[in-house]
Amino acid sequence: MSIATRVVADATDSPWTGFVARRIGRLVVSLWVLVTASFLMIHLIPGDPVRAALGSSAPGALVEARREALGLNDPLWLQYVHYLQGLLGGNLGISMTSDLPVAQVIGDRFPATFEMAGLAFLLAVLISVPVGALMGVLTRGGRRRRTELAFTSTSIVVAAIPEFLLAVGLVFFFAVQLGWFPVAGRSDASSYVLPVVSMALGSAAMLSRIVRVEMLSVLSAEYVRTARAKRLPGWIIYFRHALPNALTATLTIGGLMLSAMVAGTVLVENVFAWPGLGSTIVASILAKDYPVVQGVVLVYGVGVLLVNLLVDVALGMLDPRSTIKEG
Amino acid sequence: MRTSKTVTASGMAARWLAALKTPVGAVSAAMLFMVLAMAVVAPILWTGQAEEINTKAILQGPSPEHLIGTDSLGRDLFYRLLVATGLSVKLALAATGIGVAAGLVLGTVPSLLSRRIGRLVTAFVNIAVAFPGLLLAMFFAVIFGVGQTGAVLAIGLATAPSFARLTQTLVAAQSERDYIAAAKLAGVGRVRRLLRHILPNIAEPLVVTATIGAGGSLLAFAGLSFLGLGVQPPAYDWGRLLNEGLNDIYLHPMAALAPGLAVVVAGLAFNLFGEAVAKTLGTPTPISGKGAATQHIHRPKTVAPSTDVELSTSSSDGDPVLTVNDLFVSFPGPAGPITPVRGVSFSLARGEAVGVVGESGSGKTQTALALAQLVEYPGSVSASRLEFLGQDQLSSPSRAQRQTLGTSFAMVFQDPMKSFNPTMRIGAQLAEVAQRHLGMNRRQALARAADRLRAVRVPAAERRLRQYPHEFSGGMRQRAMIGMGIMGSPALIVADEPTTALDVTVQQQVLRLLSAIKEQDNVAILLISHDLTLVGQVCERVLVMYAGRIVEDLPATELAERAMHPYTQALLAAVPDMETDRDRPLAVVPGRPADPSRIPAGCAFASRCPKADEHCTREDPELLQRDDGHRVACWHPSRGTGSERVPIELKLHAAALQGEAS
Numbered sequence A: 001m002s003i004a005t006r007v008v009a010d011a012t013d014s015p016w017t018g019f020v021a022r023r024i025g026r027l028v029v030s031l032w033v034l035v036t037a038s039f040l041m042i043h044l045i046p047g048d049p050v051r052a053a054l055g056s057s058a059p060g061a062l063v064e065a066r067r068e069a070l071g072l073n074d075p076l077w078l079q080y081v082h083y084l085q086g087l088l089g090g091n092l093g094i095s096m097t098s099d100l101p102v103a104q105v106i107g108d109r110f111p112a113t114f115e116m117a118g119l120a121f122l123l124a125v126l127i128s129v130p131v132g133a134l135m136g137v138l139t140r141g142g143r144r145r146r147t148e149l150a151f152t153s154t155s156i157v158v159a160a161i162p163e164f165l166l167a168v169g170l171v172f173f174f175a176v177q178l179g180w181f182p183v184a185g186r187s188d189a190s191s192y193v194l195p196v197v198s199m200a201l202g203s204a205a206m207l208s209r210i211v212r213v214e215m216l217s218v219l220s221a222e223y224v225r226t227a228r229a230k231r232l233p234g235w236i237i238y239f240r241h242a243l244p245n246a247l248t249a250t251l252t253i254g255g256l257m258l259s260a261m262v263a264g265t266v267l268v269e270n271v272f273a274w275p276g277l278g279s280t281i282v283a284s285i286l287a288k289d290y291p292v293v294q295g296v297v298l299v300y301g302v303g304v305l306l307v308n309l310l311v312d313v314a315l316g317m318l319d320p321r322s323t324i325k326e327g
Numbered sequence B: 001m002r003t004s005k006t007v008t009a010s011g012m013a014a015r016w017l018a019a020l021k022t023p024v025g026a027v028s029a030a031m032l033f034m035v036l037a038m039a040v041v042a043p044i045l046w047t048g049q050a051e052e053i054n055t056k057a058i059l060q061g062p063s064p065e066h067l068i069g070t071d072s073l074g075r076d077l078f079y080r081l082l083v084a085t086g087l088s089v090k091l092a093l094a095a096t097g098i099g100v101a102a103g104l105v106l107g108t109v110p111s112l113l114s115r116r117i118g119r120l121v122t123a124f125v126n127i128a129v130a131f132p133g134l135l136l137a138m139f140f141a142v143i144f145g146v147g148q149t150g151a152v153l154a155i156g157l158a159t160a161p162s163f164a165r166l167t168q169t170l171v172a173a174q175s176e177r178d179y180i181a182a183a184k185l186a187g188v189g190r191v192r193r194l195l196r197h198i199l200p201n202i203a204e205p206l207v208v209t210a211t212i213g214a215g216g217s218l219l220a221f222a223g224l225s226f227l228g229l230g231v232q233p234p235a236y237d238w239g240r241l242l243n244e245g246l247n248d249i250y251l252h253p254m255a256a257l258a259p260g261l262a263v264v265v266a267g268l269a270f271n272l273f274g275e276a277v278a279k280t281l282g283t284p285t286p287i288s289g290k291g292a293a294t295q296h297i298h299r300p301k302t303v304a305p306s307t308d309v310e311l312s313t314s315s316s317d318g319d320p321v322l323t324v325n326d327l328f329v330s331f332p333g334p335a336g337p338i339t340p341v342r343g344v345s346f347s348l349a350r351g352e353a354v355g356v357v358g359e360s361g362s363g364k365t366q367t368a369l370a371l372a373q374l375v376e377y378p379g380s381v382s383a384s385r386l387e388f389l390g391q392d393q394l395s396s397p398s399r400a401q402r403q404t405l406g407t408s409f410a411m412v413f414q415d416p417m418k419s420f421n422p423t424m425r426i427g428a429q430l431a432e433v434a435q436r437h438l439g440m441n442r443r444q445a446l447a448r449a450a451d452r453l454r455a456v457r458v459p460a461a462e463r464r465l466r467q468y469p470h471e472f473s474g475g476m477r478q479r480a481m482i483g484m485g486i487m488g489s490p491a492l493i494v495a496d497e498p499t500t501a502l503d504v505t506v507q508q509q510v511l512r513l514l515s516a517i518k519e520q521d522n523v524a525i526l527l528i529s530h531d532l533t534l535v536g537q538v539c540e541r542v543l544v545m546y547a548g549r550i551v552e553d554l555p556a557t558e559l560a561e562r563a564m565h566p567y568t569q570a571l572l573a574a575v576p577d578m579e580t581d582r583d584r585p586l587a588v589v590p591g592r593p594a595d596p597s598r599i600p601a602g603c604a605f606a607s608r609c610p611k612a613d614e615h616c617t618r619e620d621p622e623l624l625q626r627d628d629g630h631r632v633a634c635w636h637p638s639r640g641t642g643s644e645r646v647p648i649e650l651k652l653h654a655a656a657l658q659g660e661a662s
């Protein structure tokens, strides 16, 4: 990957273009690895995937016809070329169980997953930034040890509970016991509450710890002392001087978390029978519907890569130094 | 090497035991022990009860017979839960083992193979790390097939990239150590170096991470089994039990909640124990890594001692800019309070430049911070009198006082790199002062900022305003810092080692700038420095501090020939002459500086003083007026002992510096 990135980077001189070129170079290489991995997946399965999908009792002729239709009898390189051509044309293959185009299956399911992950991330940020920043300000320089202890231990425990188990707990309490929200499914606004909250809570706990720690280290930085020497009021020191710096450091980890969240939807969707990509991929793996699995893995992978790219770009805009540094 | 290995091993045992002594370590170790014991014992003891089908007791709720009820075949869920510990833990450990092994291979290969292949592996690991583990696990689950073995391989391989990344970092760090270089010189081959020397030394952090990783694998496995991709019936682990229980959550919530709880508890046990050990090792783990950043810089309680404080309200030109009497600064320390400043008194007239010199730890910086009201919690400041421009600073500041401080009291800090906010443009950082304290709008404030940047000789001021601090050179940044100080109309600039972080060539520019501002606007300057030469160049008066006190206060012109305190004389003797490399920190005064947490009785300098006698160690000398404008705190003050050679050299040195700068 380094060669490709270097060539692109050398062609430019301004730090911003160089930075963008490097990130795009890295994205392209990662994409290629992802696409190739998803292509190879079906070929790495021991034995005949079609036979496995159709079952051992399926007639040989049917298996052969399927293999032909899927192009599995072509030489590997040709299949690879066809696969890439198909991808460029938006063709992800045909589902082996429903005979629908995979692209259509994904198109149907994608919005539900996107909404859930997006809302959950938003909620996690909306909780963690104020909470973490406030805790940072309150406990700076070793103040309020008890508050700090209570906050840290609560957030550790909440963050340690995996989303899908939290989801089960929330379903039991708020859907079964209290009946406030539906147990499963995706319909009106109230059906979004439990899935989104169970996705967001753990991340919010973890992120707010990170925001606090970053806030503490920023508050002890020398430029904050400079701001105090300027006799600025507290809120300007905290909001304008400290918070943006604390957030740049948080962003990197927040981005990692967001990409983990993309994958975390798989489990939570299955708890709530949420009609998104997560329940699709699990059903397809169980049904050995490989084209759909390939397609969904690709979509998740691209989602993760895009999130990482967005984080890098946001970081570059928030922290002007990061564009200069080779990352 | 055998010895070094055993040392590592016994040291490791000791450190892990130390982790057990922390509360978190002890609790998590107990939890972990119970989980592991249950994993071994439960399948042996209770498999029978757990698999006994009882069609008469289907889907029952909790009862004395069945503590958490029964499943759809009437099997006792409590026993199933206990027995499932075995498989859950076993599979998690197996997956972690695979992850560590694969990670070790991927992580060490780059150091063994050719550079090119090594780079390729590293690049691949870097790409793989970016993808979340669950996604990788599902990818591998497809390849290896749905089921127990497939899931173990899948989770193992999915965790491999992050272990590989860690191993790479650790190996790289070790390879730079001296003993590896020595082994290399001794002709030890690459593989042998890795196996015998590097691996034993990185084993401990790897084991800690693997412990935390085992918790993660346990949760991941529960996830896969819950999705139906892991353990298949009739086998069962916690994830499988949860999968079966969730369908009937209306009828029988415990069937889903209990296994969920078990997973969380067991996961926490691995996780917390690993974190606790990591903490005693100081190994950075993703979350705890920055914990050490909790620094203790603190907000003061400005305590006014009960002695009567006379408030002078007038601030005519004849009055001093700053007056301080009996200033104390103290911090709570592990063995009683530490008092870096112990009774400092002086005053500054308008337009007067005063230097404060002393070794590090003499209390000069804390004095400056206390005067500026910038000592942070839990430090506390007290004084019998502290006035700035005639305003008492001991009571908590009013709005008007903040304004006075904001416009008239400027600070310049040592490191201009760290003293500007890296995420704000220089213009905004300067303009802020005028917007806050002078009531200007943004445009006016920026215009003022441009004007001030020109005043401190920053070229192309308008363009510079839009730049970030990192786009400024060190000297220019420090000038911008001074420019920020003169946004208002300062009466006092406190500069704490303003040139120490700068190149010798720009040091002089900054000093001349300070002098010029002082001359032009009649601004008082308090220059904190360890460098007597520099202070002599800029200041009219010099305060010499030792162990939190002023030991001598004299006109700068008298410094070379009429210094009376043995400490001042020692400092002068240590001034570098022309042959000394000036980039080096101040040459040392013999002996060690006093420890601010253990100030001896009597004169604090006695242990280093050639003239110390019994009187000195018994009674602390007071700072007394000698002749006009000259105060000394010493029982045996005298002129020029052993410093005859200083005056000429000092002058030469100063002349050299000046010549070089112009």
Ligand code: SF4
Pocket (backbone or CB within 6 Å): B565, B566, B567, B603, B604, B605, B606, B607, B609, B610, B611, B612, B613, B616, B617, B621, B633, B634, B635, B636, B637
């Ligand atoms: S008081 Fe005594 S010990 Fe202290 S400086 Fe003077 S001579 Fe030395």
